[in-house]
Amino acid sequence: MRILFVFLFSFLLSAASAQLFRCVVAVDGSGTHSSLQEAIDACPDNEYSIIYLKNGRYDEQISIGSKTAASSKKLSIIGQHPDSVVITGNRARNTANGLSFEQVVTFQVYAPEFYMENVTIENTAGNTGMAEALYTGADRQTFKNCVIRSYQDTYRSKKGTRAYFESCTIEGAVDFIYAGGVIFFDRCTIRCIGNSGYITAPEDAAFTIPRLQTKVDKFLRLGFIFRECAITAAPGVPDGSFYLGRPWNSMAGSFYLNCILGPHINAKGWKEWNGNESSASFAEFGSKKPDGSAADVSQRVSWSFQLPADDVTNLFTTQGIYGRVSTTSPYTPELLVQAPAAPVSVGTDGTRLSWPAVADAAGYVVLKDNRLVGFTISTSYEITGTDGVFTVRSVGVRGQQSAASGVTSLPAPENPVAVSQLNGRLVFGEAVTAALYTTDGKLIKSTPQLVHEFNTSDIAEGLYLLSMTTSEGISSTKKLNITHKPSI
Known part of the structure; x- marks a missing residue:
């Protein structure tokens, strides 16, 4: 299958x-x-x-x-x-x-x-x-x-x-x-x-x-x-x-x-x-x-x-x-070198991304968790049955890519992985691969293999998006406020 x-x-x-x-x-x-x-x-x-x-x-x-x-x-x-x-x-x-x-x-x-x-x-x-x-x-x-x-x-x-x-x-x-x-x-x-x-x-x-x-x-x-x-x-x-x-x-x-x-x-x-x-x-x-x-x-x-x-x-x-x-x-x-504007107001009904047309765009690139999902010349894209952080880039007539759109996240599964912060680390309830993004979709840090902890001591405090995937391939995404306050 x-x-x-x-x-x-x-x-x-x-x-x-x-x-x-x-x-x-x-x-x-x-x-x-x-x-x-x-x-x-x-x-x-x-x-x-x-x-x-x-x-x-x-x-x-x-x-x-x-x-x-x-x-x-x-x-x-x-x-x-x-x-x-x-x-x-x-x-x-x-x-x-x-x-x-x-x-x-x-x-x-x-x-x-x-x-x-x-x-x-x-x-x-x-x-x-x-x-x-x-x-x-x-x-x-x-x-x-x-x-x-x-x-x-x-x-x-x-x-x-x-x-x-x-x-x-x-x-x-x-x-x-x-x-x-x-x-x-x-x-x-x-x-x-x-x-x-x-x-x-x-x-x-x-x-x-x-x-x-x-x-x-x-x-x-x-x-x-x-x-x-x-x-x-x-x-x-x-x-x-x-x-x-x-x-x-x-x-x-x-x-x-x-x-x-x-x-x-x-x-x-x-x-x-x-x-x-x-x-x-x-x-x-x-x-x-x-x-x-x-x-x-x-x-x-x-x-x-x-x-x-x-x-x-x-x-x-x-x-x-x-x-x-x-x-x-x-x-x-x-x-x-001037690219079209980035798409705005990217929305989802859970199965499809959609956005208003961008002037001078020949098409769009769709990314999930900063990885390529596909391309489209329309202003919508099917994403049935998958969870993650999605961004969209406009593409000009010579291929020029815009900045990424704002982030659109699909709902997490009913039983997401537990995450806690401890002295500059994220501690996960089970082994996951993890990726941390800014709220506008820029990848900050990721792990190449399954881990139980994730160092955040070198990351500025603020609001981020955390994407996690378990060993069974179950993905979830959540907003996370990184803080460096010492744990008691």
């Missing part, structure tokens, strides 16, 4: 998703494909396709097109959350093995108009050579809420192309954002690891703003542009051990605008490289310390400079810069 249920659930999930997502990828076989590459290959050319990645680790090297044959697929790849959807590889290149970056990179895109959201891409080769995680080899590449991590050469971009990163994390040690194109990083976290290194190594500028058009009276060679980013470091990274960048090419440029710089950034700011610094454009505006006070830039290298506010306001707009790169292929990523 259980096998039949799993089969029927997988069939229904695939059928429902076909209307919203062309492919659903799941390593456990519950989607239309178990391999992301197979799903990509199944999408037609010259059409928009959205691929949904269910939670899991996808150990495969992905290529959309190739260096010699670009792809015409217009793809969106959407995960549930970057912590739980990981595309991973572990190859590096060095003088000993003679591999090319195309042979080692975990994820490479040679298709324009690519969009990705809520996915981690990693290369776990470590400090063994150049180990790209991501290569964008085409124009108009957009990433939202993604994590890109490796050690050396984490992210490589192609000359003359445009890309945009919103609320992403990029991690590495040596030249881990490098090569060409004009790339905006908005409100991202740039995380440094290792004992020392360089964040950017720009190769060329997509174009140069003439000095006569600037208030600073300098050429502005536009490459990598960081706006309102946090430049952070892993624990143990020494103070002063990292540089904001070094010029790989004489016509290179990197700019940090209104960014927060951790103490691991060297007081000189930038590092010279083969004399390229004499013509490169390396600049800052409004750099701050983590406490919000102004960063001390008095010791910056003489060939770098501070931008005046007028140049930042008038010259460093996304559309102004992207429009100079290409007037025939408009690129408006700030509009693209």
Whole structure:
């Protein structure tokens, strides 16, 4: 009976998703494909396709097109959350093995108009050579809420192309954002690891703003542009051990605008490289310390400079810069990353969730206890015979996901598991797996196996939702006010 249920659930999930997502990828076989590459290959050319990645680790090297044959697929790849959807590889290149970056990179895109959201891409080769995680080899590449991590050469971009990163994390040690194109990083976290290194190594500028058009009276060679980013470091990274960048090419440029710089950034700011610094454009505006006070830039290298506010306001707009790169292929990523509003007033009659339609939503993702239940293009979803914490997310036409709706809980069974609080712990009346959520559906903490106790000493006091499942598979959910008052 259980096998039949799993089969029927997988069939229904695939059928429902076909209307919203062309492919659903799941390593456990519950989607239309178990391999992301197979799903990509199944999408037609010259059409928009959205691929949904269910939670899991996808150990495969992905290529959309190739260096010699670009792809015409217009793809969106959407995960549930970057912590739980990981595309991973572990190859590096060095003088000993003679591999090319195309042979080692975990994820490479040679298709324009690519969009990705809520996915981690990693290369776990470590400090063994150049180990790209991501290569964008085409124009108009957009990433939202993604994590890109490796050690050396984490992210490589192609000359003359445009890309945009919103609320992403990029991690590495040596030249881990490098090569060409004009790339905006908005409100991202740039995380440094290792004992020392360089964040950017720009190769060329997509174009140069003439000095006569600037208030600073300098050429502005536009490459990598960081706006309102946090430049952070892993624990143990020494103070002063990292540089904001070094010029790989004489016509290179990197700019940090209104960014927060951790103490691991060297007081000189930038590092010279083969004399390229004499013509490169390396600049800052409004750099701050983590406490919000102004960063001390008095010791910056003489060939770098501070931008005046007028140049930042008038010259460093996304559309102004992207429009100079290409007037025939408009690129408006700030509009693209905007998701529809979250559903409101999600209600239930015990067997069905329902909610008012959301403007600009192509469909909806339904989650139970922060796990995918299914998709729908209507404003209701059948949930017969199950108990738990349900949330709903709106989905835009390119797959953009909204924040979660408010929580809707189905009634608990007649004899729920007893729960008591004792000195920073939850004590259960029988062994359960447990998950704790905020009242708006965010997962705070969970147990991977059956337990009798659950530590809450590290959780702030307040109202939460607790979901429990017994060894017999009986689930229940209750509201719980976490308190740290000592028990008597």
